[in-house]
Amino acid sequence: MRAVSGFSWLIAASFQPMCLVVMIVSAGEIDSGGDRGFRQIAARVQIRAYSAALSTYRQDVGEFPTTEQGLVALRLNPGIDRWNGPYVRKDICADPWGRPYIYRSDRRDFEILSLGLDGKPGGKNASADVSSRRFNAPQYRVNYGWGAIGVISAAGFFGYPFLPLLLRRLNAKWPARRS
Numbered sequence: 001m002r003a004v005s006g007f008s009w010l011i012a013a014s015f016q017p018m019c020l021v022v023m024i025v026s027a028g029e030i031d032s033g034g035d036r037g038f039r040q041i042a043a044r045v046q047i048r049a050y051s052a053a054l055s056t057y058r059q060d061v062g063e064f065p066t067t068e069q070g071l072v073a074l075r076l077n078p079g080i081d082r083w084n085g086p087y088v089r090k091d092i093c094a095d096p097w098g099r100p101y102i103y104r105s106d107r108r109d110f111e112i113l114s115l116g117l118d119g120k121p122g123g124k125n126a127s128a129d130v131s132s133r134r135f136n137a138p139q140y141r142v143n144y145g146w147g148a149i150g151v152i153s154a155a156g157f158f159g160y161p162f163l164p165l166l167l168r169r170l171n172a173k174w175p176a177r178r179s
Contacts, residue, residue, distance in 0.1 A: 039096035043114040043130040046093070047101070050074065050112055051132050053087040060084045063107040070103050071112070095130075 053074045058064050061082050065073035072078075074087040095101055095114035102113040112132040115121055121129065 040116070040130055042096045043116075046095070047112045047114065047130060047132050050088070050092075050101070051110075054110060057083075057085070057087050064105045064110045065103075066107060067103060067105050071101060 050071060054064055057074060061080055065071070065078065069078045071092045073083075074085060075091055077083045077085060092101070097114070097117060097119065099115060099119060102111075102115070104111045104113070110132070113121075114130040116129045
């Protein structure tokens with residue numbers, strides 16, 4: 001069996017890292033409009049954490065805090081005997097756009113709402129509003145503009161262990177010309 005040339009191994013050694021970089025770049029970006037999608041995800045994570053804390057509050061107290069008590073009742077006792085908090089470790093923070101979360105409750109159910117980028121409820125960009133009642137609805141989209149390139153680079157990256165066999169076969173099929 002003939003040896004594979006050094007130049008072929010140089011190409012092979014640079015092939016896998018290049019495929020990895022292309023795979024990462026082509027994996028897709030969340031909401032191609034900048035960091036808006038990331039802020040929506042951060043708001044959803046914070047709302048889910050506050051929702052879990054509210055569930056624990058309800059188990060202890062028997063009902064959710066009132067709208068007037070707000071989310072602060074998760075951190076500070078609003079004067080209730082069965083309160084066993086604090087239910088969150090840090091003070092209630094603002095949403096990712098720097099505005100306070102809106103909390104509404106009738107003691108049996110609640111809603112936590114972030115008004116998103118425009119700061120208006122149901123404004124012209126209502127899809128940016130993040131509500132605890134709409135977690136099942138998609139809040140962001142993923143853009144896979146480079147899908148084919150990503151698949152090809154993934155095949156190259158994960159096919160790397162088979163590259164020496166391929167190079168040997170190519171070398172046997174097209175031998176190097178010697179002058």
